[in-house]
Amino acid sequence: MLFTSMKKNIVALILLYPFALIYGAIISLRNIFYEAGLLKSIAFNIPVINVGNLSIGGTGKTPHIEYLIRLLTPYINVATLSRGYKRKSKGFRMVNFHDKATVSGDEPLQFKTKFPHIPVAVSESRDIGIPMMLKQHPEIESILLDDAFQHRSVIPGLNVLLSAYNRPFYEDYLMPAGRLREPREAYERADIIIVTKCPGEISPKERKQHIADINPFPHQTVLFSRYDYETPYYIFDDTVRLTLGEDHNVILISAIANVDYLLSYLSDQVNIENTVKFEDHHYFTDMELEQFKKIYENADTDSTYFLTTEKDAMRLGLHKEYLLEHNIPVFVLPAQVSFLDEDADVFEKKIKEFLIEFKT
Numbered sequence: 001m002l003f004t005s006m007k008k009n010i011v012a013l014i015l016l017y018p019f020a021l022i023y024g025a026i027i028s029l030r031n032i033f034y035e036a037g038l039l040k041s042i043a044f045n046i047p048v049i050n051v052g053n054l055s056i057g058g059t060g061k062t063p064h065i066e067y068l069i070r071l072l073t074p075y076i077n078v079a080t081l082s083r084g085y086k087r088k089s090k091g092f093r094m095v096n097f098h099d100k101a102t103v104s105g106d107e108p109l110q111f112k113t114k115f116p117h118i119p120v121a122v123s124e125s126r127d128i129g130i131p132m133m134l135k136q137h138p139e140i141e142s143i144l145l146d147d148a149f150q151h152r153s154v155i156p157g158l159n160v161l162l163s164a165y166n167r168p169f170y171e172d173y174l175m176p177a178g179r180l181r182e183p184r185e186a187y188e189r190a191d192i193i194i195v196t197k198c199p200g201e202i203s204p205k206e207r208k209q210h211i212a213d214i215n216p217f218p219h220q221t222v223l224f225s226r227y228d229y230e231t232p233y234y235i236f237d238d239t240v241r242l243t244l245g246e247d248h249n250v251i252l253i254s255a256i257a258n259v260d261y262l263l264s265y266l267s268d269q270v271n272i273e274n275t276v277k278f279e280d281h282h283y284f285t286d287m288e289l290e291q292f293k294k295i296y297e298n299a300d301t302d303s304t305y306f307l308t309t310e311k312d313a314m315r316l317g318l319h320k321e322y323l324l325e326h327n328i329p330v331f332v333l334p335a336q337v338s339f340l341d342e343d344a345d346v347f348e349k350k351i352k353e354f355l356i357e358f359k360t
Helices: 002-036 061-072 106-114 126-136 184-189 204-214 260-266 286-297 310-325 343-357
Strands: 048-053 078-082 120-122 142-146 158-164 192-196 221-229 237-241 249-254 271-277 304-309 330-333 335-339
Touching (some): 048 061, 061 078, 061 158, 061 335, 078 106, 078 126, 120 126, 158 343, 192 343, 204 221, 221 343, 249 286, 271 286, 304 310, 335 343
Parallel strands (some): 249 271
16 A cells, blocks of 8 residues: 555656746746846845745744744834735735734734734735835834745845755655745755754754755754644633543644644544644635534534644634534644754844844
């Protein structure tokens, strides 16, 4: 069975590789135009930190931006700017605490929900979004760009590149053969490379090998991080908590790019009765809510709960009336980033040095 699966993957890779070469040539030409100045990039007189990746998702950008928000807000006025992927609105928009995910996008709404005191904005064009943010909020002292590694119209002061531990960029392929949005060598633009979603511990030998495989340039620092999951809370009242245990049956609702890391954690905590997976940023339909209702009615309702991620909760919240009317217990599993070994100190030092040394 494993051999058959591997054979199918190899065949798919061979068939799709010519299209990946064409896609790669187009992206490489675009990058050459930026490097030659034929396409314009703008640098701003405010510290801009970009958190991005080379792949199409699943590296943990949102929790790492939240880490930076927690790190910086005690000292400076920080803001976030995202594209607002799959939102129904267009153009620049300041995200409001009462927005819906359809208007602002799920990740920006998550930032605003968790950090209501900071300015959060969405704009397809970051070079337009930054000056518009500063016009409305002149108190902003630093901007965090969400997923703008490929959006080269803005030159960030610091480029943070994320690469998932179980699918590093150096083993991946360009779309559509793989998940890369740029050729592997684009990692040269990064200042900090973070290997994300690591297991609880990795040996010094494994760490050294991973760094060797990345082959960082002299200007780059390679760090390692993981997720720490917290106590789940009820989707419409975060004061109601659920302590997970082996007597709980969990139905996982997931519309994120990579659910493997989450499933690995949950398998040691609860009985995973079912996993309902959708494509990343999926907007749930009324028909799918009906399916959730039927799944719950057919389960042992005394010990069965729906569990979802914070990002998915932003979109499930669009069906609040239905979930409340049918008493469907959906709990949200929050995740925070923590760094391995002494990497937190190294990361925070790098961020603070960048801000202190930044020159307008």
